[in-house]
Amino acid sequence: MSETNSPSPMRILYIEDNPLIAFHVEQMIEDLGHVFAGSLDSFAELQKQFASLEMDGALVDIDLADGATGPQAAAWLQERGIPAIFVTGQRQVAAEHGDVSLGTITKPVSSSELAAKLELFR
Numbered sequence: 001m002s003e004t005n006s007p008s009p010m011r012i013l014y015i016e017d018n019p020l021i022a023f024h025v026e027q028m029i030e031d032l033g034h035v036f037a038g039s040l041d042s043f044a045e046l047q048k049q050f051a052s053l054e055m056d057g058a059l060v061d062i063d064l065a066d067g068a069t070g071p072q073a074a075a076w077l078q079e080r081g082i083p084a085i086f087v088t089g090q091r092q093v094a095a096e097h098g099d100v101s102l103g104t105i106t107k108p109v110s111s112s113e114l115a116a117k118l119e120l121f122r
Helices: 019-031 043-052 070-079 091-096 111-121
Strands: 011-015 035-040 057-060 084-088 104-106
Touching (some): 019 035, 057 111
Parallel strands (some): 011 035, 011 057
């Protein structure tokens, strides 16, 4: 038996300091058939909770509760084998850190762009 018609759902973590945006993206992730692995608001929280998290990829904002630490968080995840995609309105800053991200989703997040970019995690 093959599963060519329906790829398995991915577990997606979202690192975002705005709870309304995190909730909105959580709904879109689940509507797309994936598993929302949780949201954290800072790089510091990611480091604290990493051992208890299960994810296939992470969406990472540039500006977090502990400053513009999104690029550091993405690099830190990359070192641990977890791919990241930036979710930001700061495309220029994201581009400067393209070496630690598979791509960028521009805010406000659209379901179609999210669906397309999440496939980069496969």
